[in-house]
Ligand SMILES: Nc1ncnc2c1ncn2[C@@H]1O[C@H](COP(=O)(O)OP(=O)(O)OP(=O)(O)O)[C@@H](O)[C@H]1O
């Protein structure tokens with residue numbers, strides 16, 4: 001009876017949690033207290049970002065329950081499938097088979113989505129689905145290729161849409177959830193994709209973390225259920241009962257009896273894969289560039305060294321090189337990769353950075369590391385085991401024209417590290433990146449009444465409370481983007497409201513100072529972009545953005 005009672009209580013509480021009355025009054029305004037100050041705000045997403053003050057009041061900076069930020073996903077009983085294994089073991093292939101099988105005949109607007117870490121990979125998957133007669137859009141930060149009637153999309157993970165309902169969703173390279181700057185996008189997709197089936201592909205090192213992250217979500221997972229020392233498998237619903245996670249079985253045999261629940265072991269449906277074709281670490285280095293052969297890919301990590309290596313190889317007169325690196329415009333990157341992959345093209349050697357580092361199926365026979373060090377935006381550091389394995393794993397792809405992959409380097413000192421990295425398991429990933437939703441940040445900034453985004457964000461992140469499974473994403477580059485979007489949103493909002501945007505509503509002229517820190521310089525760069533945006537808009541909507549002179553003068557002060 002205990003279980004049935006718990007179930008009733010759970011149903012009552014759960015529906016309350018879904019739209020907590022303690023948060024909104026009838027006029028759908030929300031009362032919340034931020035460090036003691038009360039204010040009325042009208043915010044549709046507020047109830048999703050729930051946190052408890054000891055006084056039971058509301059705290060926007062409480063990020064300890066990120067799973068409730070995504071109500072659409074929480075209202076679904078998602079079936080999660082983890083495909084884990086080494087590179088080139090068929091993980092993505094099998095997940096994509098499910099995506100292809102999700103039928104476009106369904107009346108839903110969208111049926112399936114693939115979310116990957118790289119534009120090239122999203123493009124490869126879109127091409128694969130279109131070739132399999134499953135019309136599929138390609139959506140990345142810079143590209144949007146839409147196919148008439150397509151109900152499938154292949155996107156870079158940052159572009160994943162949390163509001164659309166899917167039948168099948170794939171998140172590839174989920175181990176990226178531990179990435180300092182991009183991990184939070186993978187966490188967002190993992191918690192927020194609203195799909196009946198969710199296929200998650202990646203390195204085994206991330207499985208324990210994924211289990212912990214998904215445990216409070218209410219997803220229907222397979223539980224190995226120990227009842228009186230008999231192992232039974234039941235599909236079960238995980239719900240949150242006043243912060244104690246209480247597994248309630250939907251299986252009648254358990255429901256009707258009052259078998260005490262001894263313990264719950266949460267296990268996803270985890271499929272382990274083995275590598276489909278061998279990857280051989282060579283005992284010797286390349287030696288000289290005259291030993292370069294068709295199908296080689298030389299890996300380096302700066303634009304300058306990419307072009308230097310390309311020149312060195314082409315001087316030998318035997319090979320022409322394609323180049324692929326991150327800051328190359330997306331369409332050029334695709335063209336270069338396609339020409340390298342094309343058997344008839346004369347570009348039969350590739351010089352690339354880690355822009356090819358994950359998931360891609362290129363016709364590479366041998367990976368040659370020119371270095372095992374890279375600048376990661378903060379400092380020069382050695383490649384991690386996971387990075388070495390991911391990049392090396394591009395060689396000898398199953399089904400490519402090179403059935404065996406080889407990997408070596410230019411510098412003999414690097415051979416020991418290369419061999420040991422390829423033999424070691426990737427270190428367990430302990431924490432996932434997290435970042436508050438934009439709604440919450442803009443609400444928090446309004447409640448603290450200031451234009452400047454940077455101090456608001458720093459203050460928010462100072463106060464943010466996280467559970468041990470998460471870390472706050474490194475928001476350097478994001479800051480810039482957000483403050484620009486932030487201003488653009490304010491521009492658009494003011495324009496929509498009044499049809500006119502005075503500069504002083506967005507930016508206080510005369511407040512510019514010489515930056516004394518890296519962050520202040522970043523802030524100045526963002527302000528410069530905002531002023532540039534205002535001037536750009538003033539040329540197109542002169543009456544609505546009348547302060548062009550002022551904006552232009554402030555902009556030149558900025559650049560000085
Ligand atoms: N069962 C299969 N039948 C035919 N081709 C397959 C099969 N499994 C995998 N492949 C092909 O083998 C190559 C490697 O598979 P896949 O990309 O799925 O590996 P992966 O485990 O995702 O690798 P990575 O970790 O590098 O992303 C792909 O070209 C894929 O299409």
Ligand SMILES: [Mg+2]
Nearest residue numbers: 091092201359
């Ligand atoms: Mg893959």
